Amino acid sequence: MKKNFLLVGVCLAVFVRSDGQDKVNKSYRNFPVIITIQFHSLTLPFRDFKSNFSNVGFGVGTEVSFNGKRDWVQQFSATLNRNQTIGNGVLFSTQTVWRPTIVDQFYGEIKAGVGYNYCLRPVESYRPENGKWVTVGNKGKGMFTLLGGASAGYDNYSSSAYISPFVSYQFMVLKGYNKSFPIVPETVLQAGSRVHF
Amino acid sequence: MKRNLLYIIASLLLFSSCNKYVADFKTARCSNPQQNFKYSKAAELESALDELVQKGVPGVVLAVQSDEGYWATAKGYARIEDKTPMQLCHLQYLQSISKTYLAIAILRLHEEGKIDLDESITKHLPHQYHHYISGAEKVTVRMLLNHTSGIPEYNFLPAYVSYLLQHPTHYFQPEDYLKYLDGKKLVFTPGSKHVYTNTNYVILSMIADSISGDHAKLIAEVIFKPLGLTTTFYRNDPGYLKYPEIVNSYWDRYSDGVIENASVLQRMNVSTLVGDDGIVTTPVDAIKFLKGLAEGKLLCDSTMRQMKTWVNDSKGEKIYGLGLVYRMINGFEAYGHSGGGIGAGCELYYFPEKHLYYFVALNLGTVTDSPLHSELLRIRDKLYDIMLK
Numbered sequence: 262m263k264k265n266f267l268l269v270g271v272c273l274a275v276f277v278r279s280d281g282q283d284k285v286n287k288s289y290r291n292f293p294v295i296i297t298i299q300f301h302s303l304t305l306p307f308r309d310f311k312s313n314f315s316n317v318g319f320g321v322g323t324e325v326s327f328n329g330k331r332d333w334v335q336q337f338s339a340t341l342n343r344n345q346t347i348g349n350g351v352l353f354s355t356q357t358v359w360r361p362t363i364v365d366q367f368y369g370e371i372k373a374g375v376g377y378n379y380c381l382r383p384v385e386s387y388r389p390e391n392g393k394w395v396t397v398g399n400k401g402k403g404m405f406t407l408l409g410g411a412s413a414g415y416d417n418y419s420s421s422a423y424i425s426p427f428v429s430y431q432f433m434v435l436k437g438y439n440k441s442f443p444i445v446p447e448t449v450l451q452a453g454s455r456v457h458f
Numbered sequence: 459m460k461r462n463l464l465y466i467i468a469s470l471l472l473f474s475s476c477n478k479y480v481a482d483f484k485t486a487r488c489s490n491p492q493q494n495f496k497y498s499k500a501a502e503l504e505s506a507l508d509e510l511v512q513k514g515v516p517g518v519v520l521a522v523q524s525d526e527g528y529w530a531t532a533k534g535y536a537r538i539e540d541k542t543p544m545q546l547c548h549l550q551y552l553q554s555i556s557k558t559y560l561a562i563a564i565l566r567l568h569e570e571g572k573i574d575l576d577e578s579i580t581k582h583l584p585h586q587y588h589h590y591i592s593g594a595e596k597v598t599v600r601m602l603l604n605h606t607s608g609i610p611e612y613n614f615l616p617a618y619v620s621y622l623l624q625h626p627t628h629y630f631q632p633e634d635y636l637k638y639l640d641g642k643k644l645v646f647t648p649g650s651k652h653v654y655t656n657t658n659y660v661i662l663s664m665i666a667d668s669i670s671g672d673h674a675k676l677i678a679e680v681i682f683k684p685l686g687l688t689t690t691f692y693r694n695d696p697g698y699l700k701y702p703e704i705v706n707s708y709w710d711r712y713s714d715g716v717i718e719n720a721s722v723l724q725r726m727n728v729s730t731l732v733g734d735d736g737i738v739t740t741p742v743d744a745i746k747f748l749k750g751l752a753e754g755k756l757l758c759d760s761t762m763r764q765m766k767t768w769v770n771d772s773k774g775e776k777i778y779g780l781g782l783v784y785r786m787i788n789g790f791e792a793y794g795h796s797g798g799g800i801g802a803g804c805e806l807y808y809f810p811e812k813h814l815y816y817f818v819a820l821n822l823g824t825v826t827d828s829p830l831h832s833e834l835l836r837i838r839d840k841l842y843d844i845m846l847k
């Protein structure tokens with residue numbers, strides 16, 4: 262796993278042009294609408310890739326730049342993870358994104374952050390109450406979540422509204438899944454676009 | 459363009475809406491075995507079990523064989539959704555109690571001179587399998603039987619657990635479990651200490667397969683048939699875990715006292731477990747099995763002595779023989795085994811001094827912690843108090 266992360270990092274470093282920072286478009290506009298379609302899986306990163314093409318969900322978000330450029334931004338998102346086998350979930354997250362230019366309008370991303378993941382159960386559930394079983398629907402559980410990931414995208418600035426498509430691979434660690442498995446790994450493969458108005 | 463996009467999204471949603479976790483497994487109502495015996499402790503035990511289901515166990519069965527004879531009872535539900543009552547004719551998951559059955563089958567091979575307990579497992583386990591196990595040549599069959607091998611556990615590896623949860627209907631082959639160990643070192647020098655792992659018994663099942671051709675048939679031949687266990691099943695047919703008498707299973711996914719029906723996951727998981735798990739039975743057959751073993755109907759005396767040669771835990775206390783757990787309960791020695799899974803938990807023990815056998819099984823998972831378990835353990839101890847006083 263570590264090797265894979267290192268590999269991604271090294272690749273980005275190699276491909277980032279030395280003058281990349283200067284080429285960053287300085288006319289970045291804050292608060293684009295980020296729309297994603299995503300595939301969710303309970304799996305360790307870089308394993309079980311087949312699962313990464315199932316369990317389709319959606320996300321919306323936005324971001325704001327730290328320096329008026331696109332290379333350092335803070336993202337905020339809300340995503341619906343549809344995964345009926347383990348239970349659907351809603352993730353509210355924020356991530357700090359380093360987005361160096363690779364070549365021309367193409368960029369890479371490395372991002373990390375935190376979130377709150379509310380995961381439902383996959384089936385109707387029950388709790389004991391006065392000797393009887395009372396249904397609680399698909400009652401879920403909220404969990405603190407650590408996120409990290411890498412992305413690649415295309416961003417061709419325009420003074421009018423424009424879109425900036427990207428693909429992203431995210432790894433999440435959910436804390437407090439249950440007492441026997443206090444942390445659980447999940448991955449998300451995303452495709453989406455920022456829409457700059 | 460927009461329409462195409464909508465089609466794609468709709469197709470993806472439709473494609474992803476198939477929930478493999480859900481199936482409607484009914485548990486059939488069946489005919490309870492005749493009971494014409496009144497056990498002197500029946501009322502107290504019934505009361506304790508009533509409390510157990512009040513506190514949050516879906517269903518439970520208890521069977522006791524003592525000097526007074528055989529007695530059994532069932533409480534709660536085999537299936538909550540349609541309030542199917544738990545019955546004594548229902549099939550219960552033995553989970554890790556299955557290890558005792560496999561150990562006996564291995565020991566029978568030993569009695570027949572087909573296996574030397576103190577030889578390296580590499581002699582019996584084909585290279586295609588033992589190459590996954592680092593230091594396999596230092597591990598003996600006996601070390602597998604008494605969990606002193608040092609071979610790592612597969613059952614709690616994040617890669618395995620996450621794959622199991624995401625793919626509840628995936629059929630693992632025995633070799634798949636060993637693949638999870640590929641490249642992992644032994645966790646201690648073989649023979650130096652006792653650490654219980656399921657992996658040891660997966661490997662034993664593969665050894666039994668390589669010697670006898672089919673460890674499940676071997677178990678049926680050397681245990682089920684001679685003891686007349688007509689309601690005990692293990693890989694006798696591909697659909698044996700779809701028998702209508704099998705109870706539904708529940709687990710507390712988030713350790714918050716809320717349970718969900720995990721029958722799909724439980725059945726698929728148990729159906730792919732080899733040697734370390736996999737047997738289903740009724741209470742009467744469970745007791746018959748342990749009684750048959752204790753009365754010497756399955757193994758000769760010298761082999762039985764080896765089976766009851768206990769290794770110690772880290773505190774220096776007796777803990778495990780060859781497929782048998784050793785326990786001291788309320789000052790009385792007991793041997794047998796416990797079992798726990800995603801959707802079931804059970805105990806099967808014999809107290810030689812009291813001439814007492816007991817079997818208890820729940821359809822609530824005990825392999826992951828739940829606040830419901832604290833009451834469960836308290837009431838289990840109460841059962842001990844009643845049975846052993």
